[in-house]
Amino acid sequence: MEDETCALLTLILAGGATAPRRLLLDTHGSAQAALAAGPAAWRAAGLDDKRCARLHCPSGAALDRCAAWLAAPGHHLLHWQHPDYPALLRQIGSPPLALFVDGDADLLWHPGVAVVGSRSPTAGGRDNARAFAHALAAAELVVFSGMAAGVDAAAHEAALALPQGRTVAVVGTGPDLAYPAAHARLRERIVNQGAVVSEFPPGTQARAAHFPSRNRLLAGLSLGTVVIEAAERSGALITARQAAEAGREVFAVPGSIHNPMARGCHRLIRDGATLVERPQEIVEGIGGLAGELAQALRQRLAEGSGSPHPEVSADPAPPDPDYQRLWKALGHDPTGMDALVARTRLTTAELSSMLLVMELDGRVAVEHGRYSRRS
Template identity: 65%
Template sequence: MPAAAGTPQQETDALLALLLAGGPVRPLRTLLDRAGSACAALAAGAEAWRAAGIASRQAQALAAPVGGSPLRHIRHWLEQPGHHLLGWQAADYPAALRSSPNPPLALFVDGDPACLWQPAIAVVGCRTPSSGGRDTAYAFARGLAASGLCVASGLAAGVDAAVHRAALDAGCTTFAVIGTGPDQAYPRRHASLQQAVAAAGAVVSEYPPGTPPRSGQFPARNRLLAALCLGTVVIEAGERSGALITARLAAEAGREVFAVPGSLHNPMARGCHRLIRDGATLVTQPADVLEGVANLAGELAGALQNRLLAPIPEAPRSPCPAPTLPDPDHQRLWNALGYDPTGMDTLTERTGLTASRLSSMLLVMELQGTVASAHGRYART
């Protein structure tokens, strides 16, 4: 029988010890699953570690967990408002990521973890786009955000930055998956943009606070971005581009891949043309993307409903009193909705809930047929 879990602080410290041990992640996930808690995993001992596949160097690190300045820095970061650690066994660990080929042991989140459960589209591209490419990225992101989707990217220069700014300008949720610790901005000039993204949605990293930029971390973060989203749209990417890595990882995770074609004379369009040749869906407007992710959105709705533990009532055939919903937040949202379309800002004011929380619940209601949406406004059906 697995040992009892420790206090929340003890569990956090034990999870950080597992993270800081480094090495392959799969054996650490196996150890956590077998032990039942991070404290139990750390206390299991060398024999249990070996049985889970823990490498000898990892075992040495687990036997003498890292302390001192690194641990204090991480603890201090976690103590700040809006900072979260989502471990592998946490209920809020994103379902889309959990089912991906190589999920991390934990996520550090600056912002609202609930937005990682929203239906999202990644929009990526090169760091030095043409003026037209930057405008296209902005327009696609703005259009997708207006449709109710969360728009995500990697907070890099070029296309990524245009995508996040478009979502912010539209007053919509966006999240960024970065290749440094969540307290590090890369490039440094994006520090204010990173803060704005965290305030409007979330900045996500598998790397602990204090982790500086290293080249190998950026391709690795691409798998998280791809897995957290229903699909990936590539806009202007050279033949050797990190955006193509994200697209490949998206396909491997069972997500949709879309590519925007460009001029035959633009070297930054060659990666997109290659993707289209290899089977990616050619898209010229945001509506093409929405059509392509409909099935995956339904799967996400099922995961959301399980997480929220709130059965969605059948759509009433005639005006009648609201059904009684077991989750108070759902009841509050249902009461705030009418038969006239209502915008997200109004629903936020009426319910006191965050936009990301409302979006998650509205998605489930919409796919169950009790709510209809049009142009970012919602009404009972």
């Protein structure tokens, strides 16, 4: 394991509030430099004696467990200073120090909607969760949820039912655990067709205190949150509140006045959430925030390439040579990724990022994983 990664894991495993540890990274420029700064600097950043002791004498077993997990294919660690740390997550009140990602980390930059609700929904609520998640996934949005029983599981499963469906589970355990245990198979399917994300290190067991923290990440990674069914006191309402505090859209599906699982949704609507009856209303509602995400992605692409990619404007062929080549390769008939790779001689990763920018800007239409110019 590299020294910087070991130092970063030491900071993560110290636990406690994230703000002091983010401050250490920002002040000293790297995790190694932050640790080398010593106890006086740690305390000046706001760490208490318990956290300082953990920085001074980290758990070797915990470090080894994290290192072994990171060595496996498809496992990623996106820390606060990493260029691929999700742009939307930087905007929330208390962004995590790092994310452990099992699966496709690029999905954390893709526009998506959180679908949340009761762990014990009615049959109608479960059907609504499936219908909304299926439609959102078909619209090329990532379906974010928490892999819990009930609405969460229904939403993940509906997205996975589509060949091109993408879903991300934000969990309150380590990224290597299924919670509840009955969702072990669901977790494997999500990793294969999406990602499992956690701010907690591998091996971390479920604790009640972890789930409000998980909910803030779920809200922060999404352009909007839709609540399907929720009691008046529920984790789904916490997620919705945190989404609103982060400046994201909040949607609620109304229900019968006789259904106790609808009271939380009705309360959200009274408090200003958007009442939705059709998934298309959600797609339309997140349009403005999707544009902001496109701008953040353009900036990330520019930083990664060493030369700025211009905004995809109304001009049919943007002046950047790679975009121009891609635009010429696109037709009005849907074209698959393999054909675009052959036509442009660009890599799949390069094309995916460029197509996402063009899709967010309304230049490209996507249907069943095939791309065409939007008329």
